[in-house]
Amino acid sequence: MLDRTCVLTLSCPDRPGIVAAVSTLLFEAGCNILDAQQYDDIETGRFFMRVVFARLDGAQTQEAIAAGIEALAQRFAMTINLSEQSRKKRVLLLVSKFDHCLADLLYRWRIGELPMEITGIVSNHERAAIASTDIGDLPFHHLPVTRQSKMEQEAEIWRIVQESKTDLVVLARYMQILSDGLSAKLAGRCINIHHSFLPGFKGARPYHQAHERGVKLIGATAHYVTSDLDEGPIIEQDVERISHRDTPGDLVRKGRDIERRVLARAVSHHLEDRILLNGKKTVVFTD
Structure with a gap:
């Protein structure tokens, strides 16, 4: 599963629904979340998240998932980075x-x-x-x-x-x-x-x-x-x-x-x- 495992990091202005939106997108894309961490910076009002997920059999293509994440980034004004874990x-x-x-x-x-x-x-x-x-x-x-x-x-x-x-x-x-x-x-x-x-x-x-x-x-x-x-x-x-x-x-x-x-x-x-x-x-x- 290593070559199908990705890491998504993101930061954006904090607001309700960010975690739910990310989780729903990955679920609907046919992915399984392996690890997730998040942090709300109360002083700056920014939200930070790191998610490790794996594409399961029948999942959307990497390109389709990336496009979905990009659309989510625009919706929440996110700064994002998506990388394949197997790529050194x-x-x-x-x-x-x-x-x-x-x-x-x-x-x-x-x-x-x-x-x-x-x-x-x-x-x-x-x-x-x-x-x-x-x-x-x-x-x-x-x-x-x-x-x-x-x-x-x-x-x-x-x-x-x-x-x-x-x-x-x-x-x-x-x-x-x-x-x-x-x-x-x-x-x-x-x-x-x-x-x-x-x-x-x-x-x-x-x-x-x-x-x-x-x-x-x-x-x-x-x-x-x-x-x-x-x-x-x-x-x-x-x-x-x-x-x-x-x-x-x-x-x-x-x-x-x-x-x-x-x-x-x-x-x-x-x-x-x-x-x-x-x-x-x-x-x-x-x-």
């Missing part, structure tokens, strides 16, 4: 010298934990700089960048994204700030891991900033990239307790573990269509 999203990974997040994503991909197709790896450093990570025969693009060449380098990244039909770009500790132009082009489909529990300690050397302040918790934040540095909608976060005995180096070491698991969870949520944008925030439907 195509993902481009960007990395600099710190390759622990890259290595973790590749491991989870190889064991089948992250259902995605990797379209390539882009780095502003030569492949030797991430020699500790086995990237196999995945396409590797060395795109060095300077202040003078930034626009040309980003144009090449965008070319790779388009030609490879990439659905999602992951900044796996890619230590370059994307321009406003590229951030806009990748809106809603570019995830960054920031080695800090945002919104605190933004920018460079956050662990050293945290050490100087004597914090007792450090963390990491995965968020969608926007033109506002480290201000994009937050997807996932985690923390770890530290003490006065920990040096900045200890914080960096412990932080690597947090970064790996936070980024992996954020990527997994995106691959499974669990994230819906809610202004500057997100609604994440977890299990």
